[in-house]
Amino acid sequence: MSTVTYYADDVAEARAWYAEFLGVDAYFSRNAPDGTLGYAEFRIGDYQAELGLVQRQFEVTPSEGPGGSILFWAVDDLEATLDRLFSLGAKVHDEPRVRGEGFVTASVVDPFGNILGVMTNTHYLAVAQQNRDKRLG
Incomplete structure (x- = not known):
């Protein structure tokens, strides 16, 4: 992305x-x-x-409500991130769902009508760590 x-x-x-x-x-x-x-x-x-x-x-393809693809942002603490989003006025789109071991997704609708996905994903974290190691070593 x-x-x-x-x-x-x-x-x-x-x-x-x-x-x-x-x-x-x-x-x-x-x-x-x-x-x-x-x-x-x-x-x-x-x-x-x-x-x-x-x-x-x-917007090229306007819609009447939230929809389309959801891009998920990797976060360190899903629950804390959702709490912060809700405190800033975001609304639930999809409750946290376990997708596999170490892989949980959720999504919210921001105050502007966009779907914002957040996730914890051990696979993503492993790739990110490998890339950090390559840069350092």
């Missing part, structure tokens, strides 16, 4: 919400033709993947 894009009617509000959740501010932004914030981008995770927030008016 290189970039995931989420849409919001108010990108400035979404940028503030994600900055609060992630604990970092967006590193890049661009205004829309009307002068409002049209795009904001964060770098997140072990591989500094991009999370882009785009004004909903630019």
